[in-house]
Amino acid sequence: MPRWQVITRVALTAVVGFGTLGATPATAASSSFQVTRFLGEQSLAHKLQYADTTVGGLSGFDRDPITGTWYFISDDRSRFNPARFYTGTLDINRRTGAFGGVQLTGVKTLQRPDGSPYPGVGLPDSADPEAIRFDRWSRRLLWADEGDRPNTAEPTVPVSQPAVRWIDRDGGHLRDLPLPTNLKNTDTERGPRRNGAFEGLTFTPTTIAAVVEGPRFEDGPRPTVGSGAPVRINVWGRNGRIRAQYAYPVDALPATPIPATGSGGGGVSEILAIDDNRFLALERFSIQGVGYKVKLYELDLRGATNILDRDGLANGDAYQPVSKRLVYDFGDLESPTQNLESLAFGPRLLSGECTLVVGSDDNFDARETTQFLAFAARGC
Template identity: 30%
Template sequence: MVRLRSVLVLCLALALVCLSSCSLPRVSAEERLFLDLSTELLDVYELPTQMVQGVPLGGLSALAYDAQTDRLYALCDDRQRPRLYVLSLSVNKDARGQPRLAQVAIANVIFLKNSDGEPYPANTVDPEGLALSPRQTVFITSEGVPATNSPPFIAEFNRDGQALTSFRLPDRFLPDDPQQPTRGVQENLGLEALTLNAVPSPMGMVDPFRLFTASESALVQDYDDDPSHALNSRFLHYLIGPEQATLLAEHLYPLELEPQGAIVNGLTELLALDQGGHFLALERSFGLKGFQNQLFQMAIGGATDTSTMASLDGVGDSIRLIRKRLLFDFATIDGPQDNLEGMSLGPRLPDGSRSLLLVSDDNFNADQATLLFLFRLQ
């Protein structure tokens, strides 16, 4: 009886080994790190050049969709009159049943104002990042304007466009000299990307929530002028509470190696996907080959906290970077890519799947266009 029991135990153990090694699919550590995502490009809609409330439509650098009002907010990076456009859009099916952007119209224009309710002086704000908060406010980042000694900032605005408060950035992000800085964000390569996530409690409370922003490229003190070395952006993770914002961590985001002949190369947008540290990241370069855009999935789990490092000089390979994986390369599509800078989850598509919207910044240049890309994200 004892011998029979031993044989049964041995058979069971062998069966379990066979199941674990033969029947079950093997999942790599890389696959466990990322979400199982796919994208499908559905449509590209060109917004016509037009004047609205005395200002031209253009310079769209960020997007944020409000599901409660079914409106899309678009941030304009005009340094003369920084503003928000409120857009209405409708998605229909074409003859083949494919979702299409049937119409995009401007519902309102909101001009940004300082905390005193006055328009910002020209060339003091360069708005680039946008996020709608669950407390019915708007978060905006400015790259800053070194020429007017205007530092970069993260600020919270009400829905009428008036600044309520701003949050302190670490000194390492603030240029120490407008002409020849030895630290801080580079000219026109500051806080380009912004996103947040929030989970309402059963009682309807929304505080606190997380906010994430990142520099478009390396800080001055982190810059490596060797073209064979890829640069790193700094990614900031804040906890936003009722009365204050607390910097929880900072990580390094590895940029793609700058293409040969590129004039500008960097991270232009972030989009939080969940509470587990998964994001979409949009990178853009421009140079001899025109505009090149790539969409990545990124994961911050396991990345080194660099918030105590004023400079990356001499740190070598001791830092674990944010991990990323290519999700969509715009080089694979026909037609113009243009200057992609804004990204947001959009309304549900007719089949119930989630849409992803991206927009190009035409820089108020007649040779460029304001393009709205519609993707299915699943």
């Protein structure tokens, strides 16, 4: 286990400008959210075998605050086993904050409306699970499916639509939330790019919000070293009706690939509500020859333009994106940054601090790690 640097201070610098957007983000609203201390790190073995499944690709998790059960969703697109989620526990001592371990307790297959599992990648109606949330009011689960679509590298892939879906705790399908027309996958250069649809999901006290990972074709190019990009946060009411969309300004690529002609990209990999207006957001970049770069931001919807009816954001028309404030740079830790994609609140400590747990998707790659990082925080 690596020895980690204890971080007791966080940057509070507001973002004051953004790439090619039609407007400059507003100054972030005053907030007391801050990471106060690092509690520990745990990991799972590579391709851990559990209940006749291969564990990996954990791209989202959440906690039932009553029972303490955690739900972990895998983005395995039925290459190893049918699309699924796991249950488990995280051992966080409420008195000391010590993070003692992770244990799996169950696995459930995600089901289509007819009760069958989702077909594999490259087949019609395949699923790409990316986020999961537990609803404390209904005690049901909500999960985000990124869907699929063809691109120049894989032109024969059929279109599968992104979705946000209610399920029961056994994985049984209940219903989908309505999908905004501008977030539907297509087989043309319209809508989300491949692997650029729903990636993050959260409940606020009164709404549901989901974020796409990257910019739609109509919203401009992906982030580069010289420029950031806008991605859309979609908000539904608890009644399931679409309320609004807001533009979140993703940073420019934080480092040049090695070699300079190499690949690099990224976007928002998860969001987590603090209240109805404020969220935490993970910005995650993968850069050839450099590795992963991940930062935690706080964003605020207040004052942002509702862009639900705007077909594109790259035409020069002005709009106000959400404000954002840097909370934590995971590059400050001593160990190399992993592919961080999960973000959830754990139990509240007796000190009054909440716990924030961040997790990584290992891509089923032996060079990467299924990692869990626990922090104490205030203002949550």
